[in-house]
Amino acid sequence: MAEYTVFEKxxxxxxGVLKGVISKKRREILKGGxxxxxxxxAMAYTPDAALRxxxxxxxxxxxxxxxxxxxxxxxxxxxxxxxxxxxxxRFQPNTTVMECRLEKTAEHVVVKVRDNLMFEIGQRIPVxxxxxxxxxxxxxxPRRRGQxxxxxx
Numbered sequence: 001m002a003e004y005t006v007f008e009k010x011x012x013x014x015x016g017v018l019k020g021v022i023s024k025k026r027r028e029i030l031k032g033g034x035x036x037x038x039x040x041x042a043m044a045y046t047p048d049a050a051l052r053x054x055x056x057x058x059x060x061x062x063x064x065x066x067x068x069x070x071x072x073x074x075x076x077x078x079x080x081x082x083x084x085x086x087x088x089x090r091f092q093p094n095t096t097v098m099e100c101r102l103e104k105t106a107e108h109v110v111v112k113v114r115d116n117l118m119f120e121i122g123q124r125i126p127v128x129x130x131x132x133x134x135x136x137x138x139x140x141x142p143r144r145r146g147q148x149x150x151x152x153x
Contacts, residue, residue: 004044014069118142
């Protein structure tokens with residue numbers, strides 16, 4: 001039984017070839033079921049089929065591209081890794097932001113949430129860094145004050 005371990009999105013990002021071009025070439029040269037199939041709403045390839053596809057597309061060093069596509073892109077996962085912060089202050093006029101202190105660095109940051117009245121001073125929350133200076137709540141917004149669903153902190 002074939003293992004479908006290479007996903008089309010990662011293959012596109014690693015090779016620099018547009019996803020639409022990969023999809024068109026896939027329909028031309030590969031056989032569905034044996035070489036590729038839909039796995040959880042994403043197109044997945046066998047490693048051999050992915051190598052043939054990259055070679056047909058004219059990608060330089062398809063083995064290296066395939067290796068990085070299987071491993072994924074580690075830089076993105078580190079950039080958006082969740083961090084733990086403690087709520088320091090809630091702003092009354094603007095209830096969509098609050099001031100928090102990161103646990104690891106003790107740095108004070110601004111965290112954007114839906115409603116800061118649902119958080120308590122001193123509560124630990126998961127946050128993730130964005131491209132701007134504002135952090136976001138990582139996970140669901142609380143339904144009851146002081147309780148974040150699925151977070152044990």
